Amino acid sequence: MNTQVWLGILLPFLGTSLGAAMVFVLKDRISDGIQRMLTGFAAGVMVAASFWSLLQPALDGAEHMGKLSFIPAAVGFMVGIGFLLLLDNVTPHMHMDEQSEGPRSSLKRTTKLILAVTLHNIPEGMAVGVVYAGWVSGETGVSQAAALALAVGIALQNFPEGAIVSMPLRAAGMPKSRTFLYGVLSGIVEPIAALLTIAASSAVVSILPYLLAFAAGAMMYVVVEELIPEMSEGKHSNAGTVAFALGFVLMMVLDVALG
Numbered sequence: 001m002n003t004q005v006w007l008g009i010l011l012p013f014l015g016t017s018l019g020a021a022m023v024f025v026l027k028d029r030i031s032d033g034i035q036r037m038l039t040g041f042a043a044g045v046m047v048a049a050s051f052w053s054l055l056q057p058a059l060d061g062a063e064h065m066g067k068l069s070f071i072p073a074a075v076g077f078m079v080g081i082g083f084l085l086l087l088d089n090v091t092p093h094m095h096m097d098e099q100s101e102g103p104r105s106s107l108k109r110t111t112k113l114i115l116a117v118t119l120h121n122i123p124e125g126m127a128v129g130v131v132y133a134g135w136v137s138g139e140t141g142v143s144q145a146a147a148l149a150l151a152v153g154i155a156l157q158n159f160p161e162g163a164i165v166s167m168p169l170r171a172a173g174m175p176k177s178r179t180f181l182y183g184v185l186s187g188i189v190e191p192i193a194a195l196l197t198i199a200a201s202s203a204v205v206s207i208l209p210y211l212l213a214f215a216a217g218a219m220m221y222v223v224v225e226e227l228i229p230e231m232s233e234g235k236h237s238n239a240g241t242v243a244f245a246l247g248f249v250l251m252m253v254l255d256v257a258l259g
Contacts, residue, residue, distance in 0.1 A: 004144055005132050008151040009194035012128060013187045015155030016121070019162025020183020023170050026163075033239060036231045038160050040240030043227035044247025045153035046219050052255035053131055053150040054216035057142045061134070061209040072209035079210075080123070080217020087119060088225070117161050118186045120222065124154050125190030127215030129197025134208050137201060142212075149254040154219075156247075157227070158187060 055073055062069040131150050134142035166183035170176060201208070231240030 004148070005136065005198070008132050008147055009125075009128055009191045009198075011148075011151040012121075012124060012154040012158050012190045012194075015158035016162040016187025016190070017184045019159040019164075020166040020180050020186075022163045023166040023176050023179050023183070026167065032234055035160060036233070036237060036240035037243040038156070039227050040231035040243035041247035042153070042157035042160075043223045043231060044244035044249075045156055045251040046223050046227070046247075047244075048248045048251035048255065049150045049153045050216040050219045050223075052252060053142070053146045054127065054212045054219070057131075057134055057146070058209040058212040058216070061212070072207075073213040073216075076210040076213025077217040077220075080214040080219075081221050082217075083214070084120075084123060084218050084221035084225075087123075114165055114182060114186055117165050118189055121158070121161070121187055121190045122193050123215065123218035124158070124222075125193030126197050126211075127219055128154060128190070129194035129201075130208065130211045130215050132194070133198045133201030134212060136198070137205050137208065146255050149251060152254075153247075153251055154190075157222075158190075162187060 055077070058073040058076060059069060062072045065071065128147075128151050131142055131147040135144055135147045162183045165186045166179040169179040169182055197211075228244075231237065231244065
């Protein structure tokens with residue numbers, strides 16, 4: 001793999017690691033206002049990325065099917081939604097506003113939090129892997145700029161996730177270095193999932209449009225189920241809405257102008 005691919009698959013992991021590093025900067029938690037803005041911005045980026053970086057290439061890659069070219073995008077999208085729905089029903093479901101319960105936080109709850117974030121990172125890693133596989137194969141019309149833009153969008157979304165793993169552990173009395181390590185480890189599954197997806201791409205070139213749409217569905221589930229509710233909570237939630245719009249427009253500009 002070339003340098004561009006390595007950069008793309010490592011960016012989301014870097015986002016998680018930087019979020020986990022907030023344990024060295026903040027006393028207890030990210031302020032509600034900043035959290036809403038970060039979440040809204042990430043949601044906007046991911047919605048735009050789901051269409052321009054994933055669904056549009058899925059539609060383009062199935063053009064040979066004529067009027068039925070929507071089938072891979074529709075099927076893959078719904079399977080992606082279903083996969084995340086299943087994941088949420090069989091694993092713990094945590095929200096960013098639950099990140100700290102003080103020093104009495106139980107080990108059981110903390111373990112559930114780490115597990116939930118880690119498992120939700122797997123489809124995001126797959127999304128990056130699928131897009132880069134599409135770019136490398138040249139079969140889907142995915143550009144290098146589009147793949148990089150998607151990786152940046154997921155990295156932005158991972159920033160607060162890294163913090164919600166490390167900071168409650170610190171509140172429970174764990175040393176900062178260890179809490180940072182746990183936060184980093186929660187994101188290591190993303191480059192692993194991306195690498196495995198790219199490694200298998202040569203065997204699944206014919207179904208790449210389905211996989212691209214699957215990744216879009218998985219990302220949209222995260223946006224609707226997790227990010228949008230969290231950016232809209234509390235007073236002055238319009239800050240999250242404005243950040244959403246900025247993220248959407250930025251991703252659209254990057255993908256359309258550079259792609």
